[in-house]
Amino acid sequence: MKIHKACDYISLDWLLYGEGQMETDVDSDNNIHYTPSLFDENSLFTPEGPASPEYRKENEVKAPLYPSKEIVREEIKYVEIPAKKITEIRIFFDNGTYETFKPEN
Secondary structure: HHHHHHOOOOOOHHHOOOOOOOOOOOOOOOOOOOOOOHHHHOOOEOEEOOOHEEEEEEEOOEEEEEEOOOOOOOOOOOOOOOOOOOOOOEEOOOOOOEEOOOOOO
């Protein structure tokens, strides 16, 4: 209703239901007039009209400072390593000697 009140050339049927033409004649008699209710105490549009433009501030939308990063595709390759085989076992003793064990093939 606030949009229709501020821009009375926009059709109420188009706003509410998406039917018909968006714009209508301002002077036509079939326009529905908006009646303020109790819920409008904090409305953006007062009966005098929209807020004065002297309090509005518009900021320019700037391009981002940093360019977007490229998507990096990471590939992981699993290489099968053959199982290790024991070729020799050595046991060292405290007297300086050792024994060597070799598995039988």
